[in-house]
Amino acid sequence: MYTIPGHHHISMITKDAKLNNHFYQKVLGLRRVKKTVNQDDPSMYHLFYGDLTGSAGTELSFFEMPIVGSTIRGTNAITQIGLLVPSYESLGFWKQRFESLDVKHGDITTYAGRDALHFEDSEGLRMILINNNDEEVPEQWMGWEGSIIEQQHRILGMGTVEITVRHLDRLAKTLKDMFGYVEVAYSDQEAIYQSVAGQPFGEIVIKQQEGPSEKPGRGSIHHLAIRVKNEEELRYWDSVVKERGFHSSGIVERFYFQSLYFRESNGILFEIATDGPGFTADSTVEELGKQLDLPPFLEERRAEIEANLTPLD
Structure with a gap:
């Protein structure tokens, strides 16, 4: 039986790609590793930020939708994203940085048993910096030396992801019984599961909440992608998803990885995505994210696509 080695990426909605581009590069110090378009709707940008190469588990992904409205928060949604930082001292650094840059944030507190600092981006996306206590991270994560943030405080990659639902037990059963997540804590109102025991880079917090479903808008989270190594494993999970009675999209070729939804x-929308081939499939490491990259099937439409996009840099 295959297991899930952690998060792959998480995808959000932005109303303004320029604003988004500034926040994640110039405030958080992440590398823009891919500037491309939504393969299902090439009229919109699809931006990825992460480590040196956008390794699986470090990727924050955004679809630009200029006409989108505000998020109306509610249940049955992915509600917060954890980002790992090296130490408790890092949380102090980031709190001071957020204060100086007028970024909405809270005080240093705890979340899922770890020191944490809650904050929001410029569109209200809720995130949490989480103390990794200088523990090991996945071996494929590679720091980007071009970051404006000094090494000892840089964001490492994705940590705990929070999902709020009406029926906690149903999501818990999917994570535990279908994917083999380890149960760390369980109550009627909150549960914690880890794809790798003891590690926050594959951790999911489930919160139970009644009421209306969230209405997505700018700053909302579209889906969470979890990791598999290759196409063979992806085909295995495709069969498992179908056997459990869920509708699978079937395997979709995304050029930089293969997925199913x-x-x-x-x-809650989940994606299962392969580690490779990765964002260097059509770019050198040095040139990642600098120009508009298109998958081969869209290349013949480059002139049309570029004409409809607002330049970012």
């Missing part, structure tokens, strides 16, 4: 019983 399904919604669990509360309607």
Whole structure:
């Protein structure tokens, strides 16, 4: 049986790609590793930020939708994203930085048993910096030396992801029984699961909340992608998803990785994505994110696509 080695990426909605581009590069110090378009709707940007190469588990991904409205928060949604930083001292550094740059944030507190600092981006996306206590991270994560943030405080990659649902038990059963996540804590109102025991880079916090479903808008989270190594493993999970009675998209070729999509019983959209071939499939490491990259099937439409996009740099 295959296991899930952690998060792959997480995808959000932005109303303004320029604003988004500034925040994640110039405030958080992440590398823009891919400037491309939504393969299902090439009229919109699809931007990826992460480590040196956008390694699986470090990728924050955004679809630009200029006409999108505000998010109306509610249940049955992915509600917060954890980002790992090296130490408790790093949380102090970031709190001071957020204060100087007028970034909305809270005080240093705890979350899922770790020191944490809650903050929001310029569109209200809720995130949490989480103390990794200088523990090991996945071996493929590689720091980007071009970051404006000094090495000892740089964001390492994705940590705990929070999902809020009406029926906690249904999502818990999917994570535990279908994917083999380890149960760390469980109550009627909150549960914690880890794809790798003891590690936050594959951790999911489930919160139970009644009420209306969230109405997505700018700063909302579209889906969470979890990791598999290769196409063979992806085909295995495709069969498991179908056997459990969920509708699978089937395997979709995304050029930088292969994926499948399904919604669990509360309607949360999950993607299962392969580690490779990665963002260097059409770019050198040095040139990652500098120009508009298109998958081969869209290359013949480059002139049309570029004409409809607002330049970012």
